Amino acid sequence: MSVAGRGSASEAAPFVRPDGKEKVTGSGRYTADLSLTGQLYAKFRYADHTHARIVSVDASRARAIPGVLAVLTHEDVPDVLYGDLVQDRRLFAKERVRFEGDVVAAVAALTSEIAEEAAAAIDVEYEPLRPVSDIEAALADDAPLIHEDWESYEADENLGLKGNVLGYSTVVKGDADAAIGGADVVVRGRYVTDASQGAPIEPRALIARWQGDHVIVWSSTQVPYAARAGVAHVLQIPQSHVRIVVPLLGGGFGSKCDFHYEGHVAALARAAGRPVKLVFSREEEFVAPDHRREGMVIELETGARSDGTLVARRGRLVLDGGAYCGEGGFFAQIAAMHACGPYVIENVDVSSTLVYTNNQPSGSIRAPTAPQVCWAVEQHMDELAAALDLDPVELRRRTLVEEGSEGPTRQVFGPIGMKATLERAVEMIAPDGDLAEDEAIGVSCGWWPSFGNPSGAYVKLNADGSGTIVTGAQENGSGAVMALPLLAADVLGMEPSDFSILYQDTEAAPFDAGSSGSQTTMNNGRAVVAAAHEVREKLLDLAAEQLEVAREDLELADGQVRVAGAPSKAVEIAELAGSGEQLLGKGSGPVPEAPPCDAQGCLGRLGMESFLEPQVFTHAVRVRVDRETGVVRVLHVAAAHDSGVILNRLGADGQVFGGIVMGIGQALLEVSQLDEDGRQRNPHLLDYKLVTASDAPRIDVDWVETPAQDGGPKGSKGVGEPPTVPTPGAIANAIARVVDARVYELPMTPERVWAAMQTNGR
């Protein structure tokens, strides 16, 4: 691994996250490890068809089974719809089932075997409807409507909900048609991606317990506050009656975003009068809503002048939203932005349609939409380079954005290290000698916005001078919450190890949007800094009085408040904290807003028409391809990212390592295969192939640290999502160089690489 060496915080000694040891040694306790006295076990009755009208549900046989304490259907809970940008789903399917994971009924019983038996004994009569699994078929005039009542739904009006169109968004700039007509070179491509999964190692687990009319739900969620709001909404009770606690979370990758099963277990526990525990099987984890990355069809057309100037990009994207909107309503717009990419393009006309189907609903899997679209765009750029007879790196050098460039919606970029990441990645991937004849290097660039969200934290000092951070931020395994003490310690002149962290409990801490959108450091980091500053102010007041010096002469360092330049005149922070004075701070910090742009001609505007403090990056990869079998091995990845100032190099590098390995899986192996009805054919880890540690390549990481103007603490940005984004595209470009053929389907499985060689090349 190379060293950045730019005089930033990233040069500091490696900060080892405090939860690491318990997780690695197995002493960490996850939700499934919890048990409550008298707890029951929950099982769901899932839809027996992917698309059907429910004629009747009869739970009488199930209720009669000894040991069954509760059976719930839609009749047993308030008749309310929920969802983010569209309220289109219920806890229990009422008139229709729309995908294989729809919950028709739920059982709580003394054992999970009895619960399973009872779930199977619920008699559900269906009238099957024609399933719609293919996304383009869903747009056909005669396609059955997935949601017959779509017109009655509460939905964000900017979404463009209409029939099976869940969302429609465009990015329009100038006159792309005319510009294509006048271009020296035009290339076109059609790229198709299959769905893949978040696939956290920990399947979902929840336990609910009521006390009076208040409920506590322990849940493996990335978004406890959304879960609390969801429970309150579906059970029609105040949010103050719902407390969500998250024990250690065993990964999420976005698949544990949004409100899901907390409502089901809370309702079951209330009906049964006992705590209820639900632990998913691996198959349930696979079919659950919002756990997958959506499939897409991406059509791109780009016109360029012979010097490489991009005069126009036209694009048409169709995205598989699945059966329900969930929190994925914004996917059409963000995919459209990614179809433009971090390039200077004079004219743009991209349309993006998110469609309802009878497939598993899509969710915010680590940089939703971006890896797929980036994979298409970056192959397209290499194809354009070939048509222009330009080196692909040179084409990117000439066309990537820089400070002062105008984005696809005329957003003007501030300082941005895009081009520097290209040069650095190319430098790092350079081989020592010649490449073997079955090896090649591919390059891919990308971007991902930062998200400004409201977020809060408290910081308090304990009587012994140690500190506690109370935060609403959720730890999903990235370590972002674990690194918050770095920020508080820095403000207070203390050590990070002086702080404990109370987190993932909605009753204890202020609101946070949860572990999504790479937003924890960006937003909660600012909140912690603000809270620590409140404490700092109080410490300065107390010390000034005690030392009888002016406040402005004081500094906080080494666990003391002391006179700058005269460190012998000092008071220990522990002494001040032990004086009985309450040293409490609270913080939220201003929420950065998306930068100005001109999106007049764009439809489906949901706030992503400009990118706040974009994280920009280039990955260069070296692959080896077995030309007879199509098996691809990634040998080396060089990743250069500009995520602003890096606060914790060890943690940031870890995100890149993990994101690259996830990206390799998405590039080469990970696919949820569907049958004609939209059922998954491989919902298990035997045939849904994650890459293993043995497949991990050499990875070199470097950071181009352009301080963010309106980002997180100290000029930082997010880090967690970007590393997945450019990985498939870089691998695709390297494969194409070895086999002299393009693979237009993602993942680029051995069979697809082999098939491309049979048809396109050799």
Add this chain to the structure above:
Amino acid sequence: MTSSFLSAATLEEALSAMEQGARPVAGGTDLVVGARQGKAPLPESIVAIHRLDELRGTSRSNGALVLGALVSHAEIAADPFVRERLTALADASAIVGSRATRLHGTVGGNVMNASPAMEIGGPLMVFGATATLRSANGERSVSVTELLTGPGTTLASSGELLTEVGIPLPADGTGSCYARLEYRRQMEIAVVGATAAVTLRDGGVEGARVAITALAPTIRLVPEAEAALVGTDGGSGAVVAAARAAAAAAQPISDVRASAEYRTAMAEVVARRVIGAAIARARGEAVEVPASSSLFGAGGGA
């Protein structure tokens, strides 16, 4: 749901339980994992045989290697004698499932699970291995080739327990190899696999056995491939002809792992590399165990 579970202390006890309908379990890597996956529920009645010392260990007798039913994949893969003389079996045992599977999974369970994708099936067939089946009423010996009758089915009756596998030692001058196409480096299952054992004498092929894996309802020997090798110099022409014959014997299905078309095309590639590696080993050239790592997956890391 399982209502009866017995951990047998003696072989007789185990056989008696099986006579009354109990299914045996040793490592549980197929039975338990399959039940968790919803493939098949755990049997009503189970007899655990993992405490039966008489089913453990390897021995040599009458020019054969005898593997007790409880011998694990990890033990086989680490056995220097197997690596030297029955190299294809070491190739196979070293890549079954995960490290945990190899430590717990047993020869007996693996063979009787009768998967057409079983790693060790091809090696056992090319070496002419026989399985000893014991029941409360007696004992019989059948060749592994005859034993495997279809996906998940064997010749054994429900009261019969596989107690050991005997593998005749191949003639001097024999090299053998098993490999499979691998999409990733660990935790794989054969999509296409092949085994070859080739005996060289005076520079020519005196004997050959070739088997194909995951390409038909059972692992099967391909006599046509063997015929294409015997009597030749083992050069590339003969190897290609034998590989084509192996591919021609494939009756692959299309499933989530691959299409039939791809499997057929890969059958020839895999068979060619495997036969080539077996000949190389017969000539004393080094091909590292497990062969899959070097023959497939575009080789090792950077």
